[in-house]
Amino acid sequence: MEANEGGQVKTAFIGLGAMGYPIAGHIAKKFETLVYNRTFAKAQAHAAEFGSRAVGLEQTAEAQVLFTCVPISKDVDELARQLLPHLRSGAVWVDHTSGEPALAKETAALLATKGVTYLDAPLSGGVAGAKNAKATVMVGGDKAAFERVKPVMETYAAKIVQVGPLGAGHAVKAVNNALLAVNLWALSEGMVALVQQGVDAGLALEVINASSGRSNVSENLFGSRVVSRAFPNTFALGLLAKDLGIANQVFQEAGTPAPLLRQLREFFEIAKLEIGSTDVDHTAVARLLERWAGVEIH
Ligand code: NDP
Numbered sequence: 184m185e186a187n188e189g190g191q192v193k194t195a196f197i198g199l200g201a202m203g204y205p206i207a208g209h210i211a212k213k214f215e216t217l218v219y220n221r222t223f224a225k226a227q228a229h230a231a232e233f234g235s236r237a238v239g240l241e242q243t244a245e246a247q248v249l250f251t252c253v254p255i256s257k258d259v260d261e262l263a264r265q266l267l268p269h270l271r272s273g274a275v276w277v278d279h280t281s282g283e284p285a286l287a288k289e290t291a292a293l294l295a296t297k298g299v300t301y302l303d304a305p306l307s308g309g310v311a312g313a314k315n316a317k318a319t320v321m322v323g324g325d326k327a328a329f330e331r332v333k334p335v336m337e338t339y340a341a342k343i344v345q346v347g348p349l350g351a352g353h354a355v356k357a358v359n360n361a362l363l364a365v366n367l368w369a370l371s372e373g374m375v376a377l378v379q380q381g382v383d384a385g386l387a388l389e390v391i392n393a394s395s396g397r398s399n400v401s402e403n404l405f406g407s408r409v410v411s412r413a414f415p416n417t418f419a420l421g422l423l424a425k426d427l428g429i430a431n432q433v434f435q436e437a438g439t440p441a442p443l444l445r446q447l448r449e450f451f452e453i454a455k456l457e458i459g460s461t462d463v464d465h466t467a468v469a470r471l472l473e474r475w476a477g478v479e480i481h
Contacts, residue, residue, distance in 0.1 A: 195246035203252035240386030244269035256282035277412030305356035323352035360426035421461025
């Protein structure tokens with residue numbers, strides 16, 4: 184990858200949401216970084232905070248490494264189509280969206296017509312991981328392109344693993360988030376039953392977290408979001424439900440049995456309908472189980 188005149192790689196980041204904003208901030212501290220956001224004021228705020236440069240969408244095509252972190256693969260594909268006439272051969276497009284393997288392959292083929300290599304590279308670790316530069320990145324795609332962009336990823340990630348060919352990153356992310364969802368739903372079911380029987384939620388959690396039923400949900404989410412009643416909105420319910428849809432595509436394509444994880448999608452679709460919003464934090468499913476049980480977890 185050719186460096187720019189300053190001897191550094193020029194990067195561009197598209198999508199300054201809950202994840203993209205802090206991630207692009209870490210990149211901007213080490214690399215020249217152009218930022219674009221649909222709501223432009225966020226790009227201007229980012230430039231003021233991190234020394235990145237807020238630009239129009241077309242100008243992001245000047246970069247040698249382009250990042251996207253937007254809700255769904257369709258958004259990425261539309262951005263790729265809009266940018267296609269302007270892109271430069273040799274660039275690498277790193278997609279941090281939690282997306283669909285099949286559509287990502289189509290986007291990759293489109294970008295390849297301009298000599299641009301696409302990597303699916305979903306993130307994990309939540310907003311806290313993004314802010315603390317401790318994100319996990321799971322990458323699918325060309326190994327040589329991955330090696331070229333890895334130094335940029337190291338500015339915000341503590342764990343970076345190439346998990347396989349194109350689409351493999353999205354597939355691993357979908358399965359990971361299905362596991363997050365199953366733990367969240369299952370712990371909510373268990374806790375409403377315990378609270379209904381007079382058990383203190385905090386004490387139950389303390390014991391579970393020192394026992395074999397613990398998970399990231401029980402250790403890092405449930406106490407601070409549900410038992411505390413804070414429900415801070417950092418990862419939207421709609422995004423997790425979207426990931427379960429992608430997981431179902433992965434199971435479908437694999438043709439392997441997944442009766443539990445496939446069913447989970449239905450649970451979260453019902454949750455979206457019953458809660459009446461996709462914008463609430465994903466931990467709001469606990470509130471739904473509380474409503475069904477007629478108890479509050481605290
Ligand atoms: P947010 O909703 O906070 O941000 C989405 C970003 O994408 C915003 O910058 C938004 O712009 C932009 N955007 C939305 N639609 C379009 C579009 N059609 N074209 C261009 N830009 C668009 O999402 P997150 O940052 O939470 O999530 C981004 C991705 O990361 C998702 O795929 C999510 O599943 C994944 N993820 C999220 C995690 C989390 O904890 N939040 C953790 C790990 C992965 P605007 O400002 O104008 O709305």
